[in-house]
Amino acid sequence: MTEIEQQDIFHQWLDQYKALLFKIVRSYAFNAMDRDDLFQEILIQIWRSVPAFRQDASVTTWLYRISLNTAIKWTGKEQKHTQAESLDKVPSILQEHALQTDERLTWLYEEIYQLNKIDRSVALLLLDGFSYKEMAVILGITESNIGVKINRIKKQLIMQSKKGGHHGI
Amino acid sequence: MEFEDLQKIWDSQSNQYLYTINETAMYNYIASKKKKTFLIANTSELFLIAVNLFTGTALVFMSISNWKLMFFPILTAAWMYITATYVLIHRIGRRKSDRLFDKSIFGNLTHAISTATYQVRLSMLMRWNIIPIAILSCWGVWNKKHSVWITGLILLVFVIAYFASNWEHGIHQKRKRDLEALQDTLQK
Numbered sequence: 001m002t003e004i005e006q007q008d009i010f011h012q013w014l015d016q017y018k019a020l021l022f023k024i025v026r027s028y029a030f031n032a033m034d035r036d037d038l039f040q041e042i043l044i045q046i047w048r049s050v051p052a053f054r055q056d057a058s059v060t061t062w063l064y065r066i067s068l069n070t071a072i073k074w075t076g077k078e079q080k081h082t083q084a085e086s087l088d089k090v091p092s093i094l095q096e097h098a099l100q101t102d103e104r105l106t107w108l109y110e111e112i113y114q115l116n117k118i119d120r121s122v123a124l125l126l127l128d129g130f131s132y133k134e135m136a137v138i139l140g141i142t143e144s145n146i147g148v149k150i151n152r153i154k155k156q157l158i159m160q161s162k163k164g165g166h167h168g169i
Numbered sequence: 170m171e172f173e174d175l176q177k178i179w180d181s182q183s184n185q186y187l188y189t190i191n192e193t194a195m196y197n198y199i200a201s202k203k204k205k206t207f208l209i210a211n212t213s214e215l216f217l218i219a220v221n222l223f224t225g226t227a228l229v230f231m232s233i234s235n236w237k238l239m240f241f242p243i244l245t246a247a248w249m250y251i252t253a254t255y256v257l258i259h260r261i262g263r264r265k266s267d268r269l270f271d272k273s274i275f276g277n278l279t280h281a282i283s284t285a286t287y288q289v290r291l292s293m294l295m296r297w298n299i300i301p302i303a304i305l306s307c308w309g310v311w312n313k314k315h316s317v318w319i320t321g322l323i324l325l326v327f328v329i330a331y332f333a334s335n336w337e338h339g340i341h342q343k344r345k346r347d348l349e350a351l352q353d354t355l356q357k
Contacts, residue, residue: 016270
């Protein structure tokens, strides 16, 4: 594959699946600095993955696989910026979209963020309508394991929604 | 609320763009990457020049200390002076080319990639440069009728240096690839 071909595919993916990447970044990164850091890391990994892409999987599955693996590794890699004070000093590369103000979705993301790093991936894939089989392929765990995790995640989200009663939930 | 309701919330909004990309922050991010790349290039150039000049001069002094010129140390010293001169000339060229790049985000990034490319080439040349120096050194030691163990030990040091240099070269290549990926993201 030539570099121009790689570039074209990368542009096309970024254009079509930007929302997917943003969802993962938001689910895994606590603050603006971390979101920038993770976003950059995911883009780099996707760029590198382009020549390895074979048509046997859909682009969405492929991108989820690369991005979630990157996010999971990134989460365990180092101490992240958990101090809110650092946010004021460095302007963020990713800025929250002004139109995005729905409290219920914000609440849902917060709940996803409370899950462990593997369950976060499962929750994202579940909400995006992936089958157990596809999730198993993306995450490299068995379908039965996926089933167990999904049950647990669903129970937790439902319980939290009943407990909270705020944010319009 | 049931899970189906949560799913509806997700479906209705999760495909909207949650973020936009802040150009100024992107500029600062790239500027810091550029600074880091220049610092690495600068340090490695100065280090190479200093090491080659110092070792070359030391070899010259050792060879003429008893008023008898020794062929291999002098040849090795000459090679090291040539290496130092090569690095110096390319450093001057690199510094001159700094003016060719504008201060836009793209210009900064192109500049950083240019410096990273230079660094990759330099580290590759320095890796290959270990081979003639190793040959000259081992040959010189062997010629002075030192034991095979000493020659072997010197050779081992050069082999380790070669692999260390290879590892360093890999780091520079990775940095260059990361910058290129960033440039591609920016062009979109």
